[in-house]
Amino acid sequence: MRRALQIGIPVAVVVLLALVPKLSIDIPVVLNGPLDNPGTLQLLALCLLFAGVALTYDLLFGFTGLLSFGHALYVALGVYVTAIALTRWEWGLWPTLGLLVAVGIAVPLVLGAVSLRVGGIAFAMVTLAFAQAGTVLVQKNPYGWTGGEEGIGLNFDEIPDAFVGVLNTKNLYWLALGYAVLVFVVVRLAVGSSAGHVWRAVRENEPRVEVLGLNPYPFKLIAFVLASFLALLGGVVWLLLIGGATPEVTTANFTLALLVMVVLGGAGTRYGAMLGGFLYTLLDQRLGSLAGSSEVQDLPDVLRVPLSEPLFLLGALFVALVFFIPGGLASLPTRLRGLRAKREPLPEKAAA
Amino acid sequence: MSTFVLLTITGLGLGAMYFLVASGLSLIYGLMGVLNFAHGALITVGAYAAWWFGEQIGGGYGTRLLVGGALGMVAGAIVAALIELVFIRPLYRRPIEQVLVTVGLALAIGALVQGIWGHDPKPILLPDWMFDTTTILGANVPNDRFVEIGIAAAVLVGLVAFLRYTRFGLVIRAGVENRGMVTALGIDVRRAFTIVFALGGALAALAGVLSGVYFSSIDPARGTSLLIFAFIVVVIGGFGSIGGTAVAAVAVGLIQQYANYWASAGTGDLAVVLLLAAVLLVRPGGLAPKVAH
Numbered sequence A: 001m002r003r004a005l006q007i008g009i010p011v012a013v014v015v016l017l018a019l020v021p022k023l024s025i026d027i028p029v030v031l032n033g034p035l036d037n038p039g040t041l042q043l044l045a046l047c048l049l050f051a052g053v054a055l056t057y058d059l060l061f062g063f064t065g066l067l068s069f070g071h072a073l074y075v076a077l078g079v080y081v082t083a084i085a086l087t088r089w090e091w092g093l094w095p096t097l098g099l100l101v102a103v104g105i106a107v108p109l110v111l112g113a114v115s116l117r118v119g120g121i122a123f124a125m126v127t128l129a130f131a132q133a134g135t136v137l138v139q140k141n142p143y144g145w146t147g148g149e150e151g152i153g154l155n156f157d158e159i160p161d162a163f164v165g166v167l168n169t170k171n172l173y174w175l176a177l178g179y180a181v182l183v184f185v186v187v188r189l190a191v192g193s194s195a196g197h198v199w200r201a202v203r204e205n206e207p208r209v210e211v212l213g214l215n216p217y218p219f220k221l222i223a224f225v226l227a228s229f230l231a232l233l234g235g236v237v238w239l240l241l242i243g244g245a246t247p248e249v250t251t252a253n254f255t256l257a258l259l260v261m262v263v264l265g266g267a268g269t270r271y272g273a274m275l276g277g278f279l280y281t282l283l284d285q286r287l288g289s290l291a292g293s294s295e296v297q298d299l300p301d302v303l304r305v306p307l308s309e310p311l312f313l314l315g316a317l318f319v320a321l322v323f324f325i326p327g328g329l330a331s332l333p334t335r336l337r338g339l340r341a342k343r344e345p346l347p348e349k350a351a352a
Numbered sequence B: 001m002s003t004f005v006l007l008t009i010t011g012l013g014l015g016a017m018y019f020l021v022a023s024g025l026s027l028i029y030g031l032m033g034v035l036n037f038a039h040g041a042l043i044t045v046g047a048y049a050a051w052w053f054g055e056q057i058g059g060g061y062g063t064r065l066l067v068g069g070a071l072g073m074v075a076g077a078i079v080a081a082l083i084e085l086v087f088i089r090p091l092y093r094r095p096i097e098q099v100l101v102t103v104g105l106a107l108a109i110g111a112l113v114q115g116i117w118g119h120d121p122k123p124i125l126l127p128d129w130m131f132d133t134t135t136i137l138g139a140n141v142p143n144d145r146f147v148e149i150g151i152a153a154a155v156l157v158g159l160v161a162f163l164r165y166t167r168f169g170l171v172i173r174a175g176v177e178n179r180g181m182v183t184a185l186g187i188d189v190r191r192a193f194t195i196v197f198a199l200g201g202a203l204a205a206l207a208g209v210l211s212g213v214y215f216s217s218i219d220p221a222r223g224t225s226l227l228i229f230a231f232i233v234v235v236i237g238g239f240g241s242i243g244g245t246a247v248a249a250v251a252v253g254l255i256q257q258y259a260n261y262w263a264s265a266g267t268g269d270l271a272v273v274l275l276l277a278a279v280l281l282v283r284p285g286g287l288a289p290k291v292a293h
Helices: A002-022 A038-064 A072-088 A093-115 A120-140 A166-192 A194-204 A206-211 A216-242 A252-265 A270-292 A301-307 A310-324 A329-343 A345-351 B002-032 B039-057 B061-091 B095-117 B144-165 B167-177 B179-184 B189-215 B222-237 B242-262 B267-282
Strands: B133-136 B139-142
Touching: A002 A038, A002 A166, A038 A166, A038 A194, A038 A216, A038 A252, A038 A270, A072 A093, A072 A120, A072 A216, A072 A252, A093 A120, A093 A216, A093 B267, A120 A252, A120 B222, A120 B267, A166 A194, A166 A216, A166 A270, A194 A206, A194 A216, A206 A216, A252 A270, A252 A310, A252 A329, A252 B095, A252 B222, A270 A310, A270 A329, A301 A310, A301 B095, A310 B061, A310 B095, B002 B039, B002 B139, B002 B144, B002 B167, B002 B189, B002 B222, B002 B242, B039 B061, B039 B095, B039 B189, B039 B222, B061 B095, B061 B189, B095 B222, B139 B144, B144 B167, B144 B189, B144 B242, B167 B179, B167 B189, B179 B189, B189 B222, B222 B242, B222 B267, B242 B267
Parallel strands: none
Antiparallel strands: B133 B139
């Protein structure tokens, strides 16, 4: 029964999500239009995409205990390698995908091998530095490839027709859903494997893993490469959704957003991280339009200024979350159960 | 030759700012084990407070800069002390949560400053003599570079003296080496935490003001970009070491300038990251061992 539920619930959720483009239901406040409207579908696709990307980050941070501040680099790598190969070099689809796979394994392997030489906070800073190098490289615009501040508009000639045009937004939505499902399945299999057990052991107590005779380094490197590769695929989906590469994906704030998503949902849990990614993206987009609304614009400055900065609200929400719900949203059911359990024995005592 | 001199002095000016940011970060990390992501926000707060006070005061550009800069440092110290007391202290012994809170604060404070004063850079008005140049070995060096280098050198001497000759300095140095032992001896290290945080905040704010002098403007994104290089400086210099931080800051500033000039713009930033990778491969603990002196 338990096993059936474990498989049944995710399948039901995926089926429900897959049906979304066929429904024309209005969800007021949360969404701007009916579900089958291309604008809404694109927003939901972005939410699903970030549910997946957040889970790749959770593989590093939540499951293996590696606090990386450079995960944005790999998303950006997927975005820029695809855009450069298709638009600047005018490669075909298959050679581009081949290049992506090669880059997606080689770059994290090299950078991971260097940065994993240090642990803890130093690792965080080194990954941050590598990501910064990526930002600089994009800004520097070598050979006119990256387009600097302007970014690159995607050349759609080689992209399958199903993913081109506003009318096909529903296909992009399914692509994003497929990506989220892929990441979920891969992470589930990986965490359940014997390497996955070592990852969690490393997170809990790395010296102990060493004492038991295992070298944590290769295991951490595998987690790093796997998470980075999946993030790179997310970058490709992002590129198709947005229709171009922009330098915003290379910034440190992008990685910080991933961190916020994972902590929001609950680090070290699959559903939590995905929920966090979904909700964060939805909030980020919707708070932006809230800021532009007349209700907020008419408020006095003291309220208007903070309310019109989505990042301020998200930052403040994040701080509150770390203080009051350290386990993230995923820990809420357990917490509520704990509260009820604590409250229940009380009347008995009073009666006695 | 004159180009080399100019690049060297400009690089030192840049290194001076990195040092001011990194020394606070390094002491905070060395003593408390907290990676303070909100340090970039403190840079921004200091720079904008200095600019705002300067506007309120009016008067000559020199006075505005001096008084505004001093008040900016006070603002930085107060905000930093508040962060420590309100947000960091309750999460004592939960290092990851502490980092996460500073990340949230960095996002929120940065967005708030941007919301109040906008995205666009604000010009910093400087007295004329700062734009004049002094000729050294055939190079015409803008005078503001000497201000930056002089202030950072004074801070370095002051910090070393503070750490070496005062009682608080002794507590801080001892705390960096072995926090548990200091507590066991009956000394309240937590007071030192607040002081180190406030000190770091004041230095970050000073760096913000000096970055306004260096670039003749301030903008909300400056804090983050300075912070990233300050992180690199801290890792290269070794956590908790003021001397190591100073050496690393100068090295990073110089390499950045030389590479940007002789290779191409932007190469300097990449060269610094390569330097970081090289140092980590050779000495994973940074240049200096973990001792504050």
